[in-house]
Amino acid sequence: MKIGLFGKTGQVAQEIQRRVPANVVLTVLGRDAADFSSPMNVRRAMDALEVDVAVNAVAYTAVDQAETEQNLANAVNGLSVKALGEVCASRGIPLVHLSTDYVFPGHGETPWKPDDATDPQNVYGASKLAGEQALTATGARHITLRTSWVFSAHGKNFVKTMLRLGADRDTLEVVADQFGGPTPAADIADTCLALADALVQGHRGGTYHYTGGPDVCWADFAREVFFQSGLKVAVTNVTSDKFPTPAARPLNSRLDCRSLETEFGISRPDWLVGLQDVLEDLNSRVQRFKGSSRS
Numbered sequence: 001m002k003i004g005l006f007g008k009t010g011q012v013a014q015e016i017q018r019r020v021p022a023n024v025v026l027t028v029l030g031r032d033a034a035d036f037s038s039p040m041n042v043r044r045a046m047d048a049l050e051v052d053v054a055v056n057a058v059a060y061t062a063v064d065q066a067e068t069e070q071n072l073a074n075a076v077n078g079l080s081v082k083a084l085g086e087v088c089a090s091r092g093i094p095l096v097h098l099s100t101d102y103v104f105p106g107h108g109e110t111p112w113k114p115d116d117a118t119d120p121q122n123v124y125g126a127s128k129l130a131g132e133q134a135l136t137a138t139g140a141r142h143i144t145l146r147t148s149w150v151f152s153a154h155g156k157n158f159v160k161t162m163l164r165l166g167a168d169r170d171t172l173e174v175v176a177d178q179f180g181g182p183t184p185a186a187d188i189a190d191t192c193l194a195l196a197d198a199l200v201q202g203h204r205g206g207t208y209h210y211t212g213g214p215d216v217c218w219a220d221f222a223r224e225v226f227f228q229s230g231l232k233v234a235v236t237n238v239t240s241d242k243f244p245t246p247a248a249r250p251l252n253s254r255l256d257c258r259s260l261e262t263e264f265g266i267s268r269p270d271w272l273v274g275l276q277d278v279l280e281d282l283n284s285r286v287q288r289f290k291g292s293s294r295s
Ligand SMILES: NC(=O)c1ccc[n+]([C@@H]2O[C@H](COP(=O)([O-])OP(=O)(O)OC[C@H]3O[C@@H](n4cnc5c(N)ncnc54)[C@H](OP(=O)(O)O)[C@@H]3O)[C@@H](O)[C@H]2O)c1
Pocket: 007, 008, 009, 010, 011, 012, 013, 030, 031, 034, 035, 036, 037, 038, 057, 058, 059, 060, 061, 076, 098, 099, 100, 101, 128, 146, 147, 148, 149, 150, 151, 155, 156, 185
């Protein structure tokens, strides 16, 4: 199978590159090869790609910054996804596309199902929803995989922020009224590869949810990070209004992932296990760095 991967440096993109099986030929398109701020550029890149299936792991993910960079967020998450879909549709190439829990309004406590009504509460969520809808309208055969609270040893994420803050504090206030499923980027990568294969085998496509379980609040996620990493940090629960942010966050980010399990046999990964792997990964990077700086 030949896969064209849009995204090189992101959390999920890096894990796909690490985990791709030997029988898959992966062509990776970073920002230099396909700049998603320009739909025309993305169209040209997709036109030139000789693959069986494409995976889009590119996104404008700066949630707060998106409030003031609406045009850029819309270009990357909306218009360029449309361009990608149009070329995929015209060439008959299926596509796996990633999206977010932020397309939902975030009230209540019930996990959102793939076909529940969307109503994003911030610019980032609206731009991701625009991308989903534009992709569907192109008629390209595709799977949209919505996920949440992604973490890995790469890039920026909550786990790395907690480790940085926890290194020189012994108490920390963390939001305890937002709930969701922390999701290891490594598991998303495996799922994207499995879904790409399913599309190549003729799957009709659709929208699915995939997050780690069990659902927790950020404060309990932080407690587990400190517990597993051995940092002695006491976490105090606070409500979201204690930390106002430019972009509103949904309180209920829980996603109902059952259709992915029923149709593909892919169940929610245990994020506590994924966290252990990420902490080991970060640790081995530190050891390698120490080793190389000694030699
Ligand atoms: N992170 C989360 O917590 C989260 C939650 C829910 C859903 N998701 C979704 O999951 C997917 C993967 O997220 P992630 O955490 O892997 O994202 P990420 O680590 O922020 O990576 C984003 C990727 O997009 C690339 N990118 C951004 N702007 C670009 C542009 N103009 N042209 C080309 N490439 C550009 C980045 O490249 P550069 O390094 O060059 O900027 C990077 O490779 C996204 O669809 C995201 O919306 C993420």
